[in-house]
Amino acid sequence: MSNVHAVGSTSEDTATTEDTATTEDTATTEDTTEPIVSVENLRVSLGGTDVLHDVSIDVPEGRLVGLIGPNGAGKTTLLRAINGTVSIDSGRVTVAGVDAATCSSRRLARLVATVPQTTTLSFGFSVRETIEMGRHPHISRFGAMDDTDVAAVESAMAATAVEALADRSITDVSGGERQRVLLARAVAQETPVLVLDEPTANLDINHAARTLELVRDAVTSEALSGRAAIAAIHDLDLAARYCDELVLLADGEIKAYGSPEAVLSAESIGSAFAxxxxxxxxxxxxxxxxxxxxxxxAGAADTDCYVHVLGSGMLARETIARLAETGCSGSVGPIPTGDIAAETARLNGFSIVDAPAFRSLSMTVKDRVRARCQESDAVVVTEAIDSWQRRLLAGLDCETIAVSGGPTQSTEGSPAGNADSVDHRCSVEELVGELFDRDET
Amino acid sequence: MGVRQRAATYSAALAVLLAVVMTVSAGMGPVYIEPIAVTKVILNAVAVPVGMTLSSTPISAGPLQAPAIELVWHAPFSFGTERVHEQIVLGVRLPRIILGATVGFALATAGTVMQGFFKNPMADPSIIGVSSGAAVGAVAFIVVPSAIPFGIGLRGAAFVGAVVTAFLVYLIATQSGRTPVATLLLAGIAVQAFLSAVISFLQLYSGESLRQVVHWLMGHLGNARWGDVGVTVVLVPALFVIILAYGRDLNVLLLGEADAKSLGVEVERTKKILLVLSSVITAAGVAVSGVIGFVGLIVPHMVRLIVGPDHRVLLPTAALAGASFLVLTDTIARTALGGSDIPVGVVTAALGAPFFLYLLRSREVHSL
Incomplete structure (x- = not known):
C-alpha cells in the first residue's frame, strides 16, 4: 500500500476540465479541517419506500468508519449514495469537496473506490484483467495502461495476496477469493476514499482480519494523508476491533455515532437489532x-428460577453461562472482581458478591453470601468448599447441587469434598436438566 | 503480452486470412482464375496518391475563384494480365466480395457489442429489432413501392426501417432517463414479434413479388456493383473505430451497471452510444444484404473461445473473422449449385450451426 497516491498526483488526463478538477481535489484534500466525506440530511427512497431519512455524517480523513446495523437498515444504500450509484431525494453528499450526485462518474471514480458485496462477471475474465478494470477511470478513452497503472495493479495484488490467482478465470475462483479480487480492484483504483460493502462476508478468519488491517493501514498511513474508508460490516466484533468510529444505522436513521466503546452499548445494539x-x-x-x-x-425453562453459584473460575463461568442461557437469574460469590466468572456474571446480569482474592472472608461478605443463598431456588457449588461454606449449605432449605467439569471429567471429579454436603452431583451439561427435573417433582 | 500487442497480432493474422479468402474467392466461379492471376489483377488496380496538383478548372464560377486541388495517382504495379480476368474480378466478383466482407464485419461487430451489452450469449445484432425493421422497410418497398416516400429505394427503405425500429424500441424501454437492459431486451422481442406479423401480412398480399420478398428475407449479396458498395464500405469502418474506442467501457459494463458506474463509466450515456452505433452498423449491413442470420451470433462466440472476453481484442478479431466467414459462405452460396445463387443466409446457418455445436462440445465452454 505504500505507493498509493492522493488522486491528484496520479492523474495523467490532459482534458482541461479534468485538470481543473484535479487541482480542486488536491486543494481540498490538503485542507485537513474539512471532512473528506460529508453527508448532510440525506434522504433516499427506493421503490417508494424511504430507505434513509435525514442521515448526516462527517468522515474526517485518516479514519476507518464502520457502518453497522440490522439487515435492511440502509447501510448499502448509504454507501451507494457516497459512491454515486443511487439517486438521492434530498440532502447532499460531498467527497473531497465534490458533490457526488452531480459530478461525472469518471471524476467520482477517481475519488471513491468501491468494494461491492459481489460481482456478476458473465464472461471469463482473468483475475488480473478484473483488477486492471480498477484503472479504468485513470486511463483516457484512447489510452492504454502505462507503467503507473501496471505498478498500481501489481502492488494492489501484492497487498491483497491474490498474485497466485492472477491468471485464473474470475468465474473459477471461490467466493472469498473473488471478494479479495474486488478489494484488489478497489485498491488499484488509488482513490482517497474507499467504500466497502461487507468486505469480509465471505472471508475466512485470516483474510477477514487481513482485509480490515489492510484498509486501516491504508487510511491511517502517515505517508498518505487525506484518506478515509467507510465499510458496512456485519461482524460487530471485527467492526469494534478495526474501526476508529462506528455508525449504527437502523430503520434508515443513525442511532449512534462515535467510538466503538460508545456505540456498542447493550441498549443501543439491543434496540437496533431488536x-x-x-x-x-x-x-x-x-x-x-x-x-x-x-x-x-417458550416453556423450556422456568425463567423465575433464581440460582446462586458458589465458586469462581472457569467452571463457575460455564455454569453461569449455562444458567443464563436457560433464562435463570442469579448471583455468584464470593468471588474476586477480576475473576473470569465475574465478567460472565456481569454480562449475564447475575449479581456478584465480590471479595478480595487471597484473603479470608469478612463477616459482611459472609452475610451477603448467606442472604443470596437463602433467597435462591437452588445453590450450585462449583469448587471445593471450606468448612464455613459446608455449614452454610447444611443450613439451607433449598436444593444444592455440586457440578464438576466438562464431559471428559467424571461426576465424581473436582469438588471431591462436597459429596456429603450437597443433594446432587452432576456435570455442567446435566445441570439444567437436574435443576428443572427436581423442580417438577 | 499486452492487450494492444495481443489485439494487433490476432488482427494481423485474421487480416491476412481475410485477404487470402477474398483472393481465392475472387477466383472461384463459372470461370476459374488462379489466385496468382487474381492477385496480379487486384494489384494492378491499386493506385496510390503521390502528389497534388492545382487544377486548371476552379471550384466556383463566381468572382472569388479558388483553384481546385487534384491528387496525382500512381499505379505502382503493372503485371501482365488477361483483360477478361480483369473484367470478371474487378467488375463482377470483387464488388460482391467486398460487400460480403463489409457486411460480415458489421454483423460480427454488432453481435459482439450486443452480447457484451446484454451480458447474454443469445444476443445478436437483431435483438432490438433492427433486422425486423429493415425487413419491413424492404418488403414494403417490394410489395407496395408507392408507400415508400422520397424515392429512397429498397436499401434506403430497409436502412430507415432498421434505424427507426431500433430508436422506437429504445424509446419504449426508457423510463425517466434509464434504460434497463432487461426491459430493452423484452421490448425488442415484442417489437420483433409485431413486425413479423406485419411482414407475414405483406407477404400474403405480395402476389407476383413473393419470390423477391423471400429472397430478400433470406439474405443475399447477389448482383452487387461498385455503386452499391460505396456507402456501406465507408460507413461501417468509421462506426467500427468509434465502437472500438468503447472496448474498455464494454468490459467494465460486464461487471454490472453499479460497478461500472463506480469505476467511472457514464453508464446511461455509454449504453445509448453503444446502442446507436451497433444499430446503425447493423442497419448499414442488413440494408444491402437482407437478413443474414447467425454471423452476428456465432462469430463472436467462436472468436471469444480463442481470444478471450476482452473487447479490446475481441472486437477487431471478431469483426475480421466475421468478414472472412461471410466471404467464405457467400463463395459457397454462389458456386455450390453451379450457376444459380443460394441465399447466403441459408449457407451461414447450415455451415455455422454445426461448426458452432462442434466448438461447444469440443471445448470446455463455461464462461459464456
Missing amino acids: TEVAIGTDPVTATERVVPRATVP
Missing part, C-alpha cells in the same frame, strides 16, 4: 465484543 445482547470485552484484543443472548424457547 434482540438482547451482552457487550463484553474480547480477552485477546481487549476490544468490544457483542454476544446475542439465546432466545429462550
Whole structure:
C-alpha cells in the first residue's frame, strides 16, 4: 500500500476540465479541517419506500468508519449514495469537496473506490484483467495502461495476496477469493476514499482480519494523508476491533455515532437489532465484543428460577453461562472482581458478591453470601468448599447441587469434598436438566 | 503480452486470412482464375496518391475563384494480365466480395457489442429489432413501392426501417432517463414479434413479388456493383473505430451497471452510444444484404473461445473473422449449385450451426 497516491498526483488526463478538477481535489484534500466525506440530511427512497431519512455524517480523513446495523437498515444504500450509484431525494453528499450526485462518474471514480458485496462477471475474465478494470477511470478513452497503472495493479495484488490467482478465470475462483479480487480492484483504483460493502462476508478468519488491517493501514498511513474508508460490516466484533468510529444505522436513521466503546452499548445494539445482547470485552484484543443472548424457547425453562453459584473460575463461568442461557437469574460469590466468572456474571446480569482474592472472608461478605443463598431456588457449588461454606449449605432449605467439569471429567471429579454436603452431583451439561427435573417433582 | 500487442497480432493474422479468402474467392466461379492471376489483377488496380496538383478548372464560377486541388495517382504495379480476368474480378466478383466482407464485419461487430451489452450469449445484432425493421422497410418497398416516400429505394427503405425500429424500441424501454437492459431486451422481442406479423401480412398480399420478398428475407449479396458498395464500405469502418474506442467501457459494463458506474463509466450515456452505433452498423449491413442470420451470433462466440472476453481484442478479431466467414459462405452460396445463387443466409446457418455445436462440445465452454 505504500505507493498509493492522493488522486491528484496520479492523474495523467490532459482534458482541461479534468485538470481543473484535479487541482480542486488536491486543494481540498490538503485542507485537513474539512471532512473528506460529508453527508448532510440525506434522504433516499427506493421503490417508494424511504430507505434513509435525514442521515448526516462527517468522515474526517485518516479514519476507518464502520457502518453497522440490522439487515435492511440502509447501510448499502448509504454507501451507494457516497459512491454515486443511487439517486438521492434530498440532502447532499460531498467527497473531497465534490458533490457526488452531480459530478461525472469518471471524476467520482477517481475519488471513491468501491468494494461491492459481489460481482456478476458473465464472461471469463482473468483475475488480473478484473483488477486492471480498477484503472479504468485513470486511463483516457484512447489510452492504454502505462507503467503507473501496471505498478498500481501489481502492488494492489501484492497487498491483497491474490498474485497466485492472477491468471485464473474470475468465474473459477471461490467466493472469498473473488471478494479479495474486488478489494484488489478497489485498491488499484488509488482513490482517497474507499467504500466497502461487507468486505469480509465471505472471508475466512485470516483474510477477514487481513482485509480490515489492510484498509486501516491504508487510511491511517502517515505517508498518505487525506484518506478515509467507510465499510458496512456485519461482524460487530471485527467492526469494534478495526474501526476508529462506528455508525449504527437502523430503520434508515443513525442511532449512534462515535467510538466503538460508545456505540456498542447493550441498549443501543439491543434496540437496533431488536434482540438482547451482552457487550463484553474480547480477552485477546481487549476490544468490544457483542454476544446475542439465546432466545429462550417458550416453556423450556422456568425463567423465575433464581440460582446462586458458589465458586469462581472457569467452571463457575460455564455454569453461569449455562444458567443464563436457560433464562435463570442469579448471583455468584464470593468471588474476586477480576475473576473470569465475574465478567460472565456481569454480562449475564447475575449479581456478584465480590471479595478480595487471597484473603479470608469478612463477616459482611459472609452475610451477603448467606442472604443470596437463602433467597435462591437452588445453590450450585462449583469448587471445593471450606468448612464455613459446608455449614452454610447444611443450613439451607433449598436444593444444592455440586457440578464438576466438562464431559471428559467424571461426576465424581473436582469438588471431591462436597459429596456429603450437597443433594446432587452432576456435570455442567446435566445441570439444567437436574435443576428443572427436581423442580417438577 | 499486452492487450494492444495481443489485439494487433490476432488482427494481423485474421487480416491476412481475410485477404487470402477474398483472393481465392475472387477466383472461384463459372470461370476459374488462379489466385496468382487474381492477385496480379487486384494489384494492378491499386493506385496510390503521390502528389497534388492545382487544377486548371476552379471550384466556383463566381468572382472569388479558388483553384481546385487534384491528387496525382500512381499505379505502382503493372503485371501482365488477361483483360477478361480483369473484367470478371474487378467488375463482377470483387464488388460482391467486398460487400460480403463489409457486411460480415458489421454483423460480427454488432453481435459482439450486443452480447457484451446484454451480458447474454443469445444476443445478436437483431435483438432490438433492427433486422425486423429493415425487413419491413424492404418488403414494403417490394410489395407496395408507392408507400415508400422520397424515392429512397429498397436499401434506403430497409436502412430507415432498421434505424427507426431500433430508436422506437429504445424509446419504449426508457423510463425517466434509464434504460434497463432487461426491459430493452423484452421490448425488442415484442417489437420483433409485431413486425413479423406485419411482414407475414405483406407477404400474403405480395402476389407476383413473393419470390423477391423471400429472397430478400433470406439474405443475399447477389448482383452487387461498385455503386452499391460505396456507402456501406465507408460507413461501417468509421462506426467500427468509434465502437472500438468503447472496448474498455464494454468490459467494465460486464461487471454490472453499479460497478461500472463506480469505476467511472457514464453508464446511461455509454449504453445509448453503444446502442446507436451497433444499430446503425447493423442497419448499414442488413440494408444491402437482407437478413443474414447467425454471423452476428456465432462469430463472436467462436472468436471469444480463442481470444478471450476482452473487447479490446475481441472486437477487431471478431469483426475480421466475421468478414472472412461471410466471404467464405457467400463463395459457397454462389458456386455450390453451379450457376444459380443460394441465399447466403441459408449457407451461414447450415455451415455455422454445426461448426458452432462442434466448438461447444469440443471445448470446455463455461464462461459464456
